[in-house]
Structure formats: C-alpha cells, structure tokens
Amino acid sequence: MQTQGQPRRGGRKHHDRGLLLIGLFKLGKSILFFCIGMGAIHMLHKDLGDVVMRVAMALKFDPESRFVALVLNKVDLIDVHKLKMISLGTFAYSMVALTEGVGLVLExxxxxxxxxxxxxxxxxxxxxxxxxxxxxxxxxxxxxxxxxxxxxxxxxxxxxxxxxxxx
Structure with a gap:
C-alpha cells in the first residue's frame, strides 16, 4: 500500500491534493493582497474623493445617493499615512500567504x-x-x-x- 510522500511506480511522488488545494488558495490570497497593496500605493497623493466620484459615474451610480455619500465620508478619513500603512500591512500579509502557499505546494x-x-x-x-x-x-x-x-x-x-x- 502506498502512503503519502512515497514514490509511485515510475518514480513519481504522490502529492497530497488537500495540501495542493490549500497551497493554491494561499497563493491566490497572496496575489490578491499584493494587488491591494499596489492599489494603495497607486492612490498615494491622489484625491480619493475624485477617484470615488469617477468610479461612481463609470458604474452609473447617482452621485447624490446615500451610498456614494457614505463612501465619500469614509474615504475622507484616509490620509497618506493610512494608505502607506494599508500598503505595508497588505504586502506583509501577502508575503506570509506566499510563504504558506509555496511551502504547502512543496509539502x-x-x-x-x-x-x-x-x-x-x-x-x-x-x-x-x-x-x-x-x-x-x-x-x-x-x-x-x-x-x-x-x-x-x-x-x-x-x-x-x-x-x-x-x-
């Protein structure tokens, strides 16, 4: 009977599908959080309110709606320092998820x-x-x-x- 990690016939190693699935999930999270970090850096020194309004108009939202007003109020709380902290945190989490993912894929x-x-x-x-x-x-x-x-x-x-x- 073959156990995990032992070579199959032909010398190929048996890979645990569960670990592979979890590892790929972690790698996907790593990519997602890396992109969020890049987005935060991209928003540095930009008028976030203007960006929200352009996105709202592109998505056909009423600029006078309560939803857009709520988002604008929340965006006003974000300054350059907070954007830098967001990018730093998301990059750090991305590296941890990358480490987990690669390690799990390699079993x-x-x-x-x-x-x-x-x-x-x-x-x-x-x-x-x-x-x-x-x-x-x-x-x-x-x-x-x-x-x-x-x-x-x-x-x-x-x-x-x-x-x-x-x-």
Whole structure:
C-alpha cells in the first residue's frame, strides 16, 4: 500500500491534493493582497474623493445617493499615512500567504504547522467580526478556515502516527 510522500511506480511522488488545494488558495490570497497593496500605493497623493466620484459615474451610480455619500465620508478619513500603512500591512500579509502557499505546494511540514498556527490565531478575530457584523461572506471565510484547520490537524496526526517510534 502506498502512503503519502512515497514514490509511485515510475518514480513519481504522490502529492497530497488537500495540501495542493490549500497551497493554491494561499497563493491566490497572496496575489490578491499584493494587488491591494499596489492599489494603495497607486492612490498615494491622489484625491480619493475624485477617484470615488469617477468610479461612481463609470458604474452609473447617482452621485447624490446615500451610498456614494457614505463612501465619500469614509474615504475622507484616509490620509497618506493610512494608505502607506494599508500598503505595508497588505504586502506583509501577502508575503506570509506566499510563504504558506509555496511551502504547502512543496509539502513542507513547517508550512503545515505555520498554516495551522496562523489559522488558529485568526479564528478569535473572525468569530468576533462574525458576531459583530454577521454576513454570509464572513461565515464563508470562517467555514473555509475551519475546514483548512480540520484538514491540517487530521493530516499532521496521520503523519505522526505513521512515523515508527524508536525503542
């Protein structure tokens, strides 16, 4: 019987589909957050209110609507320093997700533990946000992270039990 990580016939290594899927998800998050960081840098020294109005007009929103007014009020709170902090934070998160993704795709045990620790560390915040402002999006993110967590715990336990102990 073939176990995970052992070569198949022809010398090819068996890849864990679950780790590959989680790794690709993390790589996708890395790209998304990198793009958000680039967008924040692109907005430095621009009139964000003007940008919001141009986007609202392009999307055929009424510029006098409550939604556009709400977005304009929120955008007025963002200054150059906050944009720099947003870009710094998103770039940092992008690098962490990139590290997780590459490690998981390469089936590195350290990446499995890193992802496990990071997923556990974000759960209290995700639960707080879900209780504070419930939405299907927040619930979906929580369920995805719980599924990742459950899979990694199962996989790491299985690997630990498969390793023979020395007497």
């Amino acid at each position: 590195k045990v350290w990446a499995e533990y890193l992802t496990l620790i990071l997923t556990i560390s974000f759960l209290p915040w995700e639960l707080y946000e879900l209780v504070r402002r419930p939405s299907w999006f927040r619930l979906s993110l929580l369920l995805i992270n719980l599924a990742v967590l459950a899979y990694l715990v199962w996989l790491l336990r299985r690997k630990r039990l498969a390793v023979p102990t020395e007497v």
